Amino acid sequence: MSAILTGRPLAPLAERLARLSPLSEAERESLLSLPHTIRTLAASTHIVRDGDRVESCTILLSGFAYRYKITGEGARQIISVHIAGELLDLQHCFLPIADHGLQLLTDANVAVVPRQAIGDLVLAAPGIARAFWVDSLIDAAIFREWVVNVGRRNSRARVAHILCEIFLRLQAAGLVRGQRYILPMTQEQLADAVGLTSVHVNRVLKQLAEEGLISRDRRTIAIEDWGRLKRTGDFNERYLHHDVGGGLGAAT
Amino acid sequence: MSAILTGRPLAPLAERLARLSPLSEAERESLLSLPHTIRTLAASTHIVRDGDRVESCTILLSGFAYRYKITGEGARQIISVHIAGELLDLQHCFLPIADHGLQLLTDANVAVVPRQAIGDLVLAAPGIARAFWVDSLIDAAIFREWVVNVGRRNSRARVAHILCEIFLRLQAAGLVRGQRYILPMTQEQLADAVGLTSVHVNRVLKQLAEEGLISRDRRTIAIEDWGRLKRTGDFNERYLHHDVGGGLGAAT
């Protein structure tokens, strides 16, 4: 958030990408000087609606957001949850007709960049293209894990799994102190993320708490037994690729 | 397949990418001259195993493949199905530790390209980087739809949906004549793709056939009523982005 105030609002983006793939000083600079507008938006604002033609990419500077689709029967499936620092819809730079919706969970600050500017930049700066691409690849890895989560795990594991994932992602982003975090989702939203009903999610959360894996107060989750939570969530963090910057990534 | 025999085995790859994002003649040439080895592999060969360090990318020249993960309980979830002409594991160029397995459904011809060669090429040729990236983005769009499919649709819709998807993808690749295609998956594999049991998939297929939406003979599926099949599968092809080449994509 400080970056927003210091007038370098895209700094978190540059940081994030540099962690994924090495960037030269010039590349960092051109990222920081991307044309953009900063907006402060209220919780539940729609950033993109399914079917929209999107002319910009949004970077989440603070707050939470999620992507979702609505089925013909009116059911909602949440497809991913996004935290501060993440790129929300890079795919719209090249697939400009949205195939899903994108909505804020909380009040948030966002930076909006015209998609043309990103398109131009990636043609001019291959290193940046690579970094964006790696970001998309990690997104996709998370989608794959979610297919497994809703397709083949029981309700306990699904809920435990998403609690693990969000915890680790917040931790990697430096947004968590200790073993607790605020998960700004209603139980209904959580249910839509794991393919269950809110009633059932409620029962599972209660059970996880009774068994001492987590504790809850309003919407803050405290991890009480990380080992057992991971085990009941069948959670293996490899798919998050948090280590990707660590010396490989590129065909160096 | 003819391309394999004519000694231009990577031609289908160049075609595919050019459809996603405009490529110059020079870019096409450098794609065609990527170092590679051609292999003919038997059905059910593993191309990648979960956890492997992968040093190459595989292009499927003929046949079918699928990606999957195994849960801690031993259940398998199939994450995507791939058809001739597709890039199977572009993500391994930049995320070289595999987070899922990749296996052939049928005998197949593949081209194997060292990941370093692709990494070098995308830094040298931004237009190619963009095309690869768009390919990854479409992959991700399909994963998202699968999250919805297994998360929020009932068994009839799930099965109908995957039949629609594969039909359209084969059609777009020019691999289907008329309204029928060979789906080289057992009912158990189909079940693992839609998050059901094989017994239940069997019943759903039977019902879809009885109602006249499809007919079956061994593993060939004939679409008897595309409109109703789409409707019962809640299928909207927008997520496949088959039109993406049609004048946009790039920030032109």
Add this chain to the structure above:
DNA sequence: CGATCCTTTGATATGTTTCAAGCTTAGTGG
């Protein structure tokens, strides 16, 4: 032509949903 893998069918079990109602919390206006 024997063996294996796959498909099909029936009967029963179960996890999750649905429906319904009461309860708590957070926000709003008097």
Add this chain to the structure above:
DNA sequence: CCACTAAGCTTGAAACATATCAAAGGATCG
């Protein structure tokens, strides 16, 4: 500052879709 309201959380009972278990029937391929 309290009353009121809406939203979300919690709990119970019943219904249902899908899984599980089991066994027989086909297809495919040495």
